[in-house]
Amino acid sequence: MRIEGKGIIDRTREVKFRFDGRDYSGFRGDTLASALLANGVRLMGRSFKYHRPRGVLSAGSEEPNALVEVLGKTIRTPNTRATMQEIFEGLDTRSQNRIGSLRHDLLAVNDLFSRFLSAGFYYKTFMWPRHFWEGLYEPLIRRAAGLGSLAQVHDEGVYEKAWAHCDLLVIGAGPAGLMAALVAARSGADVILAEEQPILGGRLIGDGGVIGAEPAALWLAGVEAELRAHPNVRIMTRTTVTGAYDNGTYGALERVGLHRSPRPSLPRECFWRIVAGRTVLASGAHERHIAFPMNDRPGIMLASAVRTYLNRFGVAPGKRVTLFAANDQARQTARDLMAAGVQVAAIIDPRQDVSVVEDCPVHSGAEVIDTKGRHALRAITVRKGAEVFDIETDCLAVSGGWNPALHLTCHMNSRPRWSDELAAFVPVADAVPGLEAVGAANGDFSTHAALLGGKAAAGAALLALGHKVAPVALPAAEDAPYTHRAIWAVAGEGRAWLDLANDVTLKDVQQSARENFASVEHMKRYTTQGMAPDQGKNSNVAALAVLADATGRGIAETGTTTFRPPYVPVSIAAMGAGGRGKGFAPERFMTSDQASRDRLAPMIEAGLWYRPAYFPKPGETTWREACDREVLMVRNAVGVCDVSTLGKIDVQGPDAGRFLDLVYANTISTLAPGKVRYGLMLREDGLVMDDGTAARLGQDHYLLTTTTAAAGQVMRHLDFVHQAFCADWKVRVISVTEGFAQFAVAGPKARALIDTMLDAPLGDLPFMGVVQTAIGGVQARLFRISFSGEEGYEIAVPVDYGEALFRDLLARAETMGGGPYGVEALNVLRIEKGFLTHAELDGRASADDLGLGAMVSTKKDCIGRAASRRPGLHGPAREQLVGLKAMAEISAGAHLFRPADAVERVNDQGHVTSVCWSPVLDLWLGLGFLQNGRARYGEKIRLVDHLRGIDVECEVTHPVFFDPDGGRMRG
Amino acid sequence: MRLTCPLCGPRDRREFTYLGAEDYLHRPAPDAPRDAPPDALSEAWDSYLHLRDNPAGPTRDLWYHEQGCAAWLLVSRNTITHEITGVELVANRKGGAA
Numbered sequence A: 001m002r003i004e005g006k007g008i009i010d011r012t013r014e015v016k017f018r019f020d021g022r023d024y025s026g027f028r029g030d031t032l033a034s035a036l037l038a039n040g041v042r043l044m045g046r047s048f049k050y051h052r053p054r055g056v057l058s059a060g061s062e063e064p065n066a067l068v069e070v071l072g073k074t075i076r077t078p079n080t081r082a083t084m085q086e087i088f089e090g091l092d093t094r095s096q097n098r099i100g101s102l103r104h105d106l107l108a109v110n111d112l113f114s115r116f117l118s119a120g121f122y123y124k125t126f127m128w129p130r131h132f133w134e135g136l137y138e139p140l141i142r143r144a145a146g147l148g149s150l151a152q153v154h155d156e157g158v159y160e161k162a163w164a165h166c167d168l169l170v171i172g173a174g175p176a177g178l179m180a181a182l183v184a185a186r187s188g189a190d191v192i193l194a195e196e197q198p199i200l201g202g203r204l205i206g207d208g209g210v211i212g213a214e215p216a217a218l219w220l221a222g223v224e225a226e227l228r229a230h231p232n233v234r235i236m237t238r239t240t241v242t243g244a245y246d247n248g249t250y251g252a253l254e255r256v257g258l259h260r261s262p263r264p265s266l267p268r269e270c271f272w273r274i275v276a277g278r279t280v281l282a283s284g285a286h287e288r289h290i291a292f293p294m295n296d297r298p299g300i301m302l303a304s305a306v307r308t309y310l311n312r313f314g315v316a317p318g319k320r321v322t323l324f325a326a327n328d329q330a331r332q333t334a335r336d337l338m339a340a341g342v343q344v345a346a347i348i349d350p351r352q353d354v355s356v357v358e359d360c361p362v363h364s365g366a367e368v369i370d371t372k373g374r375h376a377l378r379a380i381t382v383r384k385g386a387e388v389f390d391i392e393t394d395c396l397a398v399s400g401g402w403n404p405a406l407h408l409t410c411h412m413n414s415r416p417r418w419s420d421e422l423a424a425f426v427p428v429a430d431a432v433p434g435l436e437a438v439g440a441a442n443g444d445f446s447t448h449a450a451l452l453g454g455k456a457a458a459g460a461a462l463l464a465l466g467h468k469v470a471p472v473a474l475p476a477a478e479d480a481p482y483t484h485r486a487i488w489a490v491a492g493e494g495r496a497w498l499d500l501a502n503d504v505t506l507k508d509v510q511q512s513a514r515e516n517f518a519s520v521e522h523m524k525r526y527t528t529q530g531m532a533p534d535q536g537k538n539s540n541v542a543a544l545a546v547l548a549d550a551t552g553r554g555i556a557e558t559g560t561t562t563f564r565p566p567y568v569p570v571s572i573a574a575m576g577a578g579g580r581g582k583g584f585a586p587e588r589f590m591t592s593d594q595a596s597r598d599r600l601a602p603m604i605e606a607g608l609w610y611r612p613a614y615f616p617k618p619g620e621t622t623w624r625e626a627c628d629r630e631v632l633m634v635r636n637a638v639g640v641c642d643v644s645t646l647g648k649i650d651v652q653g654p655d656a657g658r659f660l661d662l663v664y665a666n667t668i669s670t671l672a673p674g675k676v677r678y679g680l681m682l683r684e685d686g687l688v689m690d691d692g693t694a695a696r697l698g699q700d701h702y703l704l705t706t707t708t709a710a711a712g713q714v715m716r717h718l719d720f721v722h723q724a725f726c727a728d729w730k731v732r733v734i735s736v737t738e739g740f741a742q743f744a745v746a747g748p749k750a751r752a753l754i755d756t757m758l759d760a761p762l763g764d765l766p767f768m769g770v771v772q773t774a775i776g777g778v779q780a781r782l783f784r785i786s787f788s789g790e791e792g793y794e795i796a797v798p799v800d801y802g803e804a805l806f807r808d809l810l811a812r813a814e815t816m817g818g819g820p821y822g823v824e825a826l827n828v829l830r831i832e833k834g835f836l837t838h839a840e841l842d843g844r845a846s847a848d849d850l851g852l853g854a855m856v857s858t859k860k861d862c863i864g865r866a867a868s869r870r871p872g873l874h875g876p877a878r879e880q881l882v883g884l885k886a887m888a889e890i891s892a893g894a895h896l897f898r899p900a901d902a903v904e905r906v907n908d909q910g911h912v913t914s915v916c917w918s919p920v921l922d923l924w925l926g927l928g929f930l931q932n933g934r935a936r937y938g939e940k941i942r943l944v945d946h947l948r949g950i951d952v953e954c955e956v957t958h959p960v961f962f963d964p965d966g967g968r969m970r971g
Numbered sequence B: 001m002r003l004t005c006p007l008c009g010p011r012d013r014r015e016f017t018y019l020g021a022e023d024y025l026h027r028p029a030p031d032a033p034r035d036a037p038p039d040a041l042s043e044a045w046d047s048y049l050h051l052r053d054n055p056a057g058p059t060r061d062l063w064y065h066e067q068g069c070a071a072w073l074l075v076s077r078n079t080i081t082h083e084i085t086g087v088e089l090v091a092n093r094k095g096g097a098a
């Protein structure tokens, strides 16, 4: 019911929305909860376990009851708090956790069996027979107990993540936060003011009151105007700070577009990481519910929420309201209602000696012991001494006192302190370095204390940051003491709920204590108290007070459960924004990329790189046809392949040779300028890290290549060895991988092709030689190396010329019966030659396993030398690299067995790392590791791949299948 | 988490690559005495390669400013409080020659 003249909603802007298929209207500035209340809708959901009818309890992000699904075009967003969802034109929502309609939920039958569904019910009932769990019990329970449901389609919504830095982060824009922000703003500090609600003011909005000489609303408007005028202040509304992390880092979730009609470009949410020099936590406090019998009916709400609905939204949540509270502050709710013309039936105050002077009946020393109303509250039963009577009422405003919202102060392992005086946990100082809690978040509940605390904390923070603090006058404000009595539960017949979201009752917690789940952490897990999306913000403290009572310990001794981030639920989509699809990994393209795609080459990923798999010709229907053709083209004419993805590392300095001798297992320093050598790098634990080439370009100048896969790892390793072990050597190392495009030209006609390209005649370039040359006036390096087994060259030019050179090479090659080849053919060519890749260098192979043991120099130290000599890395007990020949298709990943042995794990003799069909040898070829393999050439071995259904007999051979003496590549 | 690189200033942890404990800096002499059998690892090498503490509290470990200046850093930090108490260049240490 709307109250004329109340609230700060925009009554000129009507907004139409839907709930459970019905059309409603509200005003701009309404939340779904306030708009539904204004329309007289009190039943908003069904409870988690018993499917009890539930209405809204709070007016904030701590809401345990009113969770709804927001329906989008394709996706729907479950567990949306109606108290936080602002309405917009076309908003479509529905209640959740029901079968049938909200009013006639078929699962409400659960409520009848509630005495069987108490704490530990699942553990006790569904333990056996064990296999019934997955097939029967779990699906049933999931159907019956649960929250919203997912749409089962990808969330195509836009999410963002962002970083921000500031001097002072102020969390919460109530009186304390506003004061802190004002001081910092005037002092010239860089300020971020983060506020969960769409508007500033915090409780000033709901509470009203006077600050200085003016109504709080006017003071608020003045402060907001000034803050917005300061260029050094960023105001972030709809932004909840969700976590406190080390080094002054905070996580925050901004609801960017959830309050507006969806637009494709509009992010739904943005997850912020805010780095602050200092932080003022002014997050306020959460009001507590009271565990009296049947305290869960729609219409039973927190007193502060009733006041907020009245003063912020102009909504009376009932026609005849009753207040049940044990503190003086809550009485303002009754007074505000009466001033607005809403009838207040009574004030029920459990305290004996309190004032009974109000404009409505006040029952002191009284408690609510029962409630009535099937779908919403109709009446309450009150016990006052020996007297028991009913009061007709449709809204019960409850206040069980206040809990400072101190969650963030506990995110870095700190525990809060119990205050007997406040009957609440309060933050301890320096719980999070650089953060100070003020105002209600610190247990300072009066407006004056909030203003004072905000001013002082901001001043101290600015001084610590080296800022001058500008003078800000402290306005006068209400400074009433917090007068209250702790009341957690009311004895009586019927269930009394603690955790409304998870349907945990007083009895459940008491039973937990009886069954000896008496530590607070055990009780939490046994009863699920505080484990719902709201994390028990309204109920945890009461639950542990009940536990403390049941176990005969004090609350301080009982302690709290751990507060962990996030403070409110954060969607995975927001946290992982940008990390989906193409955003998951950056894409690296070679200079030849477009030229390859122009020729319709399918691209495959090699790490982050995209490389052409093969270059299809008209009429070719399978990749194998193209691949076979490209292999034969290289063996018979000439092929061109972009090999720019190889790591390239430039090493210079008088100590370069000495340095390379340390990082390579073999000796590099003896290499003559103009020559290239194969190099093997070990890890310090003696296993092979990588292989590649080292070219000596000049006396003090080397260029290394690494495999594509290990380029980053090798660079890190070289920097480490240099800086850690020989920083004083005169050598410098830098990656030039992306500086050069490099193309392999291989085949019997490679030399002829190269000769047409160069500005000056090549002359004699022996195998494993390198020369500086020029192509069309562009400086180029020409290496005579081969990864195919043919006479091979690799030409490197600055990347800007890569594409032009690649296209030119292809055009020339094609006039000679050659052309481009992709990584499929590259792989076949190298397997035929027994050359290694990271399929073989998998981090578990020693140099000896690979047949390269002799490369580990005995004349010098090198990284990995000491460990490589361990007996365990040598000899017949190891699996050694072998070749495999087969007449039928074989597969990488298959395992090897003796033909006579059973195919069982104990008989495993090794595995296969790479395979190909060799169009040259007309055979299937494989490389793999076989126990004592080098001594077993000629042996028959059984290759089994259960995954692909392959079972083939192979012949074990030397790993070099083709041209074993290397005559073709030496030319 | 942020590390203050002595060369680049305070930077987000995403710019760094972690290696492991400071122990990696204390490479034993290549000819550190060996136990029997003759090619078994000496105790010094075994410890260097494999034995690590798992401290609750102060620790020192190695980070590489991979998306920055390529410096290896020796970081002193506290595994309980996440406090970072010092960052120095590995290359500036004394007596690192192999």
Ligand SMILES: [Zn+2]
Pocket: B005, B006, B007, B008, B009, B065, B068, B069, B070, B071
């Ligand atoms: Zn740096």
